[in-house]
Amino acid sequence: MAFMLEDEFGDIIAKAWRGLGLTVSQVATETGITTKNISRMENYTRKPSRDEVDQIATTLQLDSDKLNAIATESWSPNTIAARYDPALEVVTVTAKVGGYPVHAYLLICMETREAAIIDTAANPKAIMKRISEINMDPKLILLTHAHGDHANGLMDLEDAFDCPTWIHANEPKPRSKNDLRLLKHGDVVSVGNLKVTTLDTPGHTLGGCSFYVRSTVIVGDALFAGSVGNASISYEKLLSNVQENLLSLPNQTVLFPGHGPATTVEEEKNHNPFF
Ligand SMILES: [Fe+2]
CATH class of the missing domain: 1.10.260.40 (lambda repressor-like DNA-binding domains)
Structure with a gap:
């Protein structure tokens, strides 16, 4: 494969x-x-x-x-055709937690170079290093959910960039330097000229959510290419939320999970056995 x-x-x-x-x-x-x-x-x-x-x-x-x-290992997702967007750059920062790779993402507005940090990969140093290597200005932090591999090290990032952090209102709250700002389905935050919309994708956690901007969604652990996250809270809710709030998006929408390769809505509709 x-x-x-x-x-x-x-x-x-x-x-x-x-x-x-x-x-x-x-x-x-x-x-x-x-x-x-x-x-x-x-x-x-x-x-x-x-x-x-x-x-x-x-x-x-x-x-x-x-x-x-x-x-039979005869499928892996192809995202190449869908990924180019002149207005948005998505940078993946991968770190290992307990031996397993986890992804954090940087969403960069190409017009202003302002950016959002999405999740911490429990490795604020790796994120800071990547940010120092490219020309970008982090303005806010968004968390898909509060599991340690996605939220640990949050205060180090808040210290480094003096950014507010946003998380879904239903999600357990990680330790933060500031008062966390709370999101619900449909809420929009701005990153430069980009508008990032919150989509409810609970089931893996109580208030797990995804972040939708242009034709990209950062999905946390709601969905993996060809699979879904662990349904620690509700299997039924996880599947119905992924179906209604992610797989209903246009086919060429690129989905970036917290673990494993990126995929598209079309690839998941055609190849994910849960749907
Ligand atoms: Fe998780």
């Missing part, structure tokens, strides 16, 4: 059975596949056959063809 997806077959089926409130034994009974073989598929010591993919997809309410494309 051109590049690794954040979630592969085993991660996807585990998220689906947990999300539906099933146990592995129930999945085994429904599919006729042994619990041992399901576990081996989840830890990648056994490749599923096409029949097994079909049985699992039916039981877990996933799309069988899309799931099979991920099981």
